[in-house]
Amino acid sequence: MIRIQNEDFSLADEYQALREDAPQIGAIVTFVGLVRDLHNDESVNGMFLEHYPGMTEKVLAQLIEDARQRWPITNARIIHRIGALHASDQIVFVGVNSAHREAAFAACEYLMDFLKTKAPFWKKEQRSTGDVWVDAKASDTERESRWQN
């Protein structure tokens, strides 16, 4: 399940869906990313998220497929918001269910790491000094490369 949307989402609803998937589910791991109100020392008043419609969905579907190949997960759900967001808003949800916790943890973190480096989203921050497109972080590329082992 992949959704790209302006609207907020409910962790409780997503969790419920993951819980009801199958009787053999023993582990559910969820990740939510929030807008932090600090960017180094500058105040971030809000941000705007854009994406590449069509490609985003393809990339995320492929990531879920890759995760399924690597770990015995039952299902994965990804929601990413676009448009205007403010401090403490929810940005992204990734949830994975599985019979076993190691698969659920690994797949959830894998999906977030690759979403960060492969899914075509871009953030523009509204800072007190003006609007600034956010630079990609080397640390995200490093985290992705961990999964090549």
Place this chain on the structure above:
Amino acid sequence: MIRIQNEDFSLADEYQALREDAPQIGAIVTFVGLVRDLHNDESVNGMFLEHYPGMTEKVLAQLIEDARQRWPITNARIIHRIGALHASDQIVFVGVNSAHREAAFAACEYLMDFLKTKAPFWKKEQRSTGDVWVDAKASDTERESRWQN
């Protein structure tokens, strides 16, 4: 926050508490363990969980303190249920918030791995062939040892 209780818990409530902790939170990772309805080929009708009151809370508090020393997390919450549980019931919740996702993922998985091997809980399964105390799994000890590197 550590709670050992007979009652069920609400992921939504726990998530809300983790979200409201501090404005610099950028990542929330939650884990929920559920009663699976299969134990190998035997049907598990339900289980009973007991613990060592007093020691359990001490062990979990120490694990949270250890996680805080290792990663820059803001907070961690653990709930473990005791008493009679049935298929698909929630057993355990671990939630961690942090400015950064790598810390939240690592600390949440660390807490679950050590809870599995260090916290004095014991499961008795009601199987179709009779009640059976569950044996500890070597795989859990192996997962714990990963964190020694």
Place this chain on the structure above:
Amino acid sequence: MVKVLYFARLRDQLDCAEEQVMLRDSRNSVAELRQQLAARGEPWLSAMQDENLLVAVNQVIATPDVVVNAGDEVGFFPPVTGG
């Protein structure tokens, strides 16, 4: 003709979100398309020479040798920053 899309900082730099581009040959590589666009001069020259620029052909990340055919959709964008 190929449909070319520009995203985020790149769209702002070029002041262009989408255009139709006539390919020089019936079959061009991604690298050749970049050269063709760079030949327009600034701001295209700098944008197309940026080694961090990413290219997707028909919504799949493409290396410089991937062939672009008439009717394809080509997206140019900076490194992604979602999540």
Place this chain on the structure above:
Amino acid sequence: MVKVLYFARLRDQLDCAEEQVMLRDSRNSVAELRQQLAARGEPWLSAMQDENLLVAVNQVIATPDVVVNAGDEVGFFPPVTGG
């Protein structure tokens, strides 16, 4: 006297959840307390000789050399299976 607690499968095997035990000396190691209990014969002998048995003194996991003093709480239990 020390308060001794038994949990889970071990409690069922010994049919005992809690007892007060008089230490043989004023200071005993965990290993010595295990020997003292094993000397009762079965089912204590097998239970106390089980190499997987875990011991906590005052609710902290204890190695065989840890000293048990009068008034302490000693818990015996099998490997844990929560979560």
